[in-house]
Amino acid sequence: MAFNVQEFKKEYTKKFEELFAYGYDEGSTTERFIALGDLVRGLYTEEWKSTVEDYIADQSKQVYYFSMEFLPGRMLKSNLLNLGILDCVREGMQELGLDFDEVARGEVDPALGNGGLGRLASCFMDSIASTGLAGHGNGIRYRYGLFQQKFVNGYQIELPENWLRNRNVWEVRKENKAVIVRFGGQVNLAADEDGKMTVRYENTRNILAVPYDTAQVGYKNGVINNLRLWSAEIPYGEEANFSTVEERDDVMRITEVLYPDDSNYEGRLLRVKQEYFFSSAGIQSIIRYFKKLKLDWNQFPEKTAIHINDTHPTLAIPELMRILLDEEGLGWDQAWEITKKTISYTNHTILQEAMERWPEGMIAELLPRIYQIIAEINRRHIEKKIPIYGNELAYRTAIIDQGQIKMANLAIIGSHSVNGVAQLHTDILMAETLHDFFVMYPQKFNNKTNGITQRRWVQIANEALTDLLDDTIGAEWKKNPLEIRLLKAFREDEEVLEALETVKLKNKQRFADYVLKTMGIEIDPTAIFDVQIKRMHAYKRQLLNVMHILDRYLQLKDDPSLDFPKRVFIFGAKAAPSYYYAKEIIKLINAIADLINNDSTIGDKIKIVFVENYGVSLAELIIPAADISEQISLAGKEASGTSNMKLMSNGAITMATLDGANVEIRDNVGDENIFVFGLKSEEVQSYYRNGNYHAYDIYEKNPRVKRVLNMLVDGSIPGIEQEGRDIFDSLVKFNDEYFLLKDFDSYIAAQYSADRIYADRGKWNRMALMNIANSGPFSSDYTIRRYADEIWKIKPKS
Template identity: 75%
Template sequence: MENISIQQFKKEYVKKFEQLYAYRYDEGSSREHFVALGELVRNYYMNNWKSTIDEYKEKETKQVFYFSMEFLPGRMLKSNLLNLDILPVVEEGLRELGLDLDEVSMGEADPALGNGGLGRLASCFMDSIASTGLAGHGNGIRYQYGLFKQKFIDGYQVELPENWLRNGNVWEVRKENKAVIVRFGGQVYMDTDEEGNLYPRYENTKNILAVPYDVPQIGYHNGIVNNLRLWSAEIPYGEEYLFRTEEERDEVKQITEVLYPDDSNYEGRLLRLRQEYFFSSAGVQSIIRYFKTLDEDWSLLPDKIAIHINDTHPALVVPELMRILIDEEELTWDQAWEITKKTISYTNHTILQEAMERWPIDMLEHLLPRIYHIIAEINRRHIEKKIPLYGEELTYRTTIIEDGQVKMANLAIIGSHSINGVAKLHTNILINETLHDFYLMYPNKFNNKTNGITQRRWVQLSNPGLTSLLDDVIGTDWKSNPEELILLKAHVDNSELLNRLEAVKLENKKRFAKYVKDEMGIEIDPNAIFDVQIKRLHAYKRQLLNVLHILDRYSQIKENPDIDIPKRVFIFGAKAAPSYHYAKQIIKLINAVADLVNNDTDIKDLIKIVFVENYGVSLAELIIPAADISEQISLAGKEASGTSNMKLMANGALTMATMDGATIEIYDYVGKENIYIFGLKNNDVKKYHQNQSYNSRNIYEGNASIKRVLNMLVDGSIPGIYHEGQDIFNSLVKFNDEYFLLKDFDSYIQAHKQADKDYQDREKWNRMALLNVANSGPFSSDYTILRYADEIWKIEPQVENLISSYTPVKEV
């Protein structure tokens, strides 16, 4: 956008505020100031938004549409100001008006449209698609409540509604004229027209109006404004009489009410399936409507459109595109199938078989009868075509329908031209184990795209102190080409710079310590090691191993009060799925241990535990710049990629990790001297599974430290966890420790002892921190997206790319 002066901004801002509220700007609340500023910023990007979309259409530019059940954008104000290149002007202008941008930005709700890494990745990708000048848009759901608001009551997680839309969303634009109808239920019969052609006839369907709300995705300093389209479910105009009862009306509202409803019962799973079809169908219909305005032959659809499905949640895009091409546009099956496969690509995000979505046939057939017919036909033709080529055994292992269930990953693989994993190890596991049968069939479909993060949000916005240091030392090119961060390596022996890096970290730690004191009433020492584990609460991510280490450290301090170790603050941020009982037990345990440790004067503040409530993007922006240690301790072979590892690394935290996910690639860049690696490797875990030789009870009986720590779970040492302690103890000893915590325990403890020692050598620690920052550039989502664009989507930047070149993350 054109440059604006501070004086011009101040004048426009005061005018906008007083137009909106009819009183002086200095009487406004932070929420009102945010709305006024948001409305003004909209004026600054609206022309670019319109011209970007118009230009794509005029040039018939190939565009990618990224379908994701989750987007986790965080507060968008500062990001929009940064990308528009007006952040300093606005910051100074508000300051001269007696306002503080940080306080104003707190007036914005933090959209709870995602659960964790999957949704945050999608939002990083939206930023990178626009910032690298690519024609690409998001497609998802406009949840009214999003993910639950987490509260701790007596140490237990309690889920409360998170109504992030209660005051509206200043960034969104409702596009009622772009609404589409999505059909559920009823009956479908195949009929013949006058010429003898089959067509489907629907009866007794429930029609839902899908109304799009568009949110701008502003590119970094390049004038590009792409689109994130979020769909809201409403009753169609004039059809209110079809939804006679309050219950039926509620059914419509529920579709876009809550992210991830409780799926522990049939009704919850049915709602989840309704959500998945709703946004998949609405998005595909919207894309097809756009393509038809181009007046091109249907065979050119894959040349103009790429559809990418982020995990299996949008896998119904495959049969929905087939439905429209066959039923509405009257293509033959073979024509439609070729177009569908060439258009769609799929990212797999999990190694765990139990996380691969499956839907009961009767549920799909009842809710989406025509879609089920098409899936069944895709499955029949797959079997018919593959048996002569691969034999019955392999073919039937790759079917979409099996044992009364529809396998969504299989549908996504068969119906797309590309399947990618999200880290080198993850992709290798998919190829060699999880999806090996499909790899034998479709070797050319498989590829790796290691995840990335956008340094714009996770360094420039989250860590202005570090940003200023980098600008001074290596210049500003790193902001548009993050590989430039490698220039920092030349300064690794500069003591003055290392001291400055330490000072930046200390200020960030003080900022977080103030938050903890103000919000939680806990005093923490900013000079302590801040040891951070922030991610979904799941058994395979092994927050429990972290707790066992804390208990071991606590016991050692109790036995030897004069022990010479640096202070540690253990920081957790995690939500457990509402129906995930074991994960919620671990949350209770962490909080119980925190109560015990934080109130024990004997340990002289050598340990403090902080478990922040309602962890999300805004809290991450506070915690990550303050972190000294990044806990990435999943059992090797279980984490697909991880992205918190990259964010923490970019902010100078040292990684404490197993060789899992993208941590392997981080290790490859920073070198073994600048990372703490412990525990089993993936091949070790595989051997234990193959020969079934793992015996956790033997470890418990033979290891005095482990026995002491585990006994604390059941002997009353930790008040208030009688049932939780017993269940967790049983999971580790009686039920053979599914995620090998006890096997990795000693190695983990030794790695932490080394970290204690290194932290006491300040110059060594700061040098390690600097080298982590210096090597973080290749993990930019800009580079990840350029690889997707080049190798999968076949699209090119529409503006001169700020990134002159990029190097793929090293093959390991």
């Protein structure tokens, strides 16, 4: 993008005055950001428009990524970076006497997702545009994002996240592209003049779905795709069949707030309304686009791929069927072939409690026509499979079972591709969780290991590392992330290793400043920064981390002269508001932090920092500062993990169980550049199957475990009477579902070897270097290329 500093300064000054009627020097940070964002959006609208026009002119195949969640993070810097004008704007702002980073922080971070799944969707949007693919997001414009987390007396409390309180400069409301989504009512058959039967919906509640579009700017390639988020509104004119105020309120409620549950299913009516709302709106707008091309319906899958991110958008399948059958007049078989060829599905979890299933009656009442179609898909599926696989297998794969509609079953049967998100996860799906389906449709199953965009997670979050890389290996890695492997040549280069240490120290200092300012805790930037950042969940085992902290604390109390490097344990985690146990662990960690941070007898050998309101923006601050990346879920439970990839890309060394993508990280960095511990997935499976795990025995026989766990119930940690007892019981009395006690010894041993190596700075720096150098394969650019080649069958724009 041709643009110079002088021009920028002029444009910015003008834009600010136009918007606010006074000079930028008088403006607030928010206003300064709004003026900048507004200016930047204006810079790319031309290319945004022409990208769409080119797609239509070339009739290129489009992929639509349907996701209930997107977590883009602040967009100012990523847009500037991808437009190629980040440096220019930074310089211009500085010359205007403005602090660019501060202005950038004036943007609200849109928290329209819970965690990994939503952030993955946003990495994918960035990679789709940046690799030149015609792909767009489809989701919900929640009025309120994921709750803001505060700690009060160590307890999590949730506050509404009103992310639209200031103007959203990036979105464009497209009222003329609105569609109607219908709920309720009855389905009737009616004959027209020639006796042809048509399906009529009567007495439906009609809701207007209004799209808000946000540009997805590709990295220096002129491609600008679209993220379309739908908002529910009351229709005008004939469609406005509402009578009471309550009915109106109901409409507004659909896109009011994001459900705050990560990997946990809650069978709420409003949730399924949200799911149908954005699935239907998305399908309708795709069909409208396809019709402009004036092609035959059989060409629909040649021109369209629709990807459903987890089962949340699965109603896209019967919705596509409905439109093809009822509105376009196709026969069942043709419609079904088109649907299956168009749709593909990603599974993100094997946790049973996360599997979506809806009561038949609920769907029949809310979406009568969709229910009929699901029932017919189910009927045909069973009828077809019985002769081949027998009754038992056929019924085990049924969509409707015991009055429930199983969304994963519908997603698998109604699509041509089912993928897991790391090799181990996909293997478990095929061998265990979805084995029945694997027997029926082996060709549908495939793996697509997750990835991350180094543009955000290195170039934007870690400018110091970016500069060092550029100076050391050149800038090719930015276009071609695998080229970061060139860094390996410098593994014995003292100067580079020291420079790497300096970069890390600088990032640790930056985070330490934040911690001092926001929490009043002083931390030493030369200490080991040991980081666990992810949703709070029992299977992720933050509690194992806690056990290590308590053990270390006890060792130090016994012998204050013990010589190991100082450590700062850094946590960031939100708990689902209804997840009681997760909230108890939050309270526990905060109580331990209070105890240890204020214990002068251990000096600052151990510090604990539990940041409030962890999210994308805080991740950008924490990840570059991390030395150790805690990836300690019970083997077999974490589908992939993606913070593991972000942390390794920033030179943190992984403390890992062989779970999710950790396995592939180990394969890439080699055993000597990672700390691996704990049970393997097969061992866990075998314990579950044989029922021969006895946590109580470990508690009785392992004095270190016993001492640590007793701390939970003997009053040594003030303020956790209830929590300490509950957590103790979950481990000792209820047999420790996630094998913390079993993995304790090997975890502690791995932590001690980390201590020893950290003391050898050269060695540690070399390990950090090798992690960075081997992070290229985890770029979402490659993940997306594999989705494009193997599932979506689309090619980059040349």
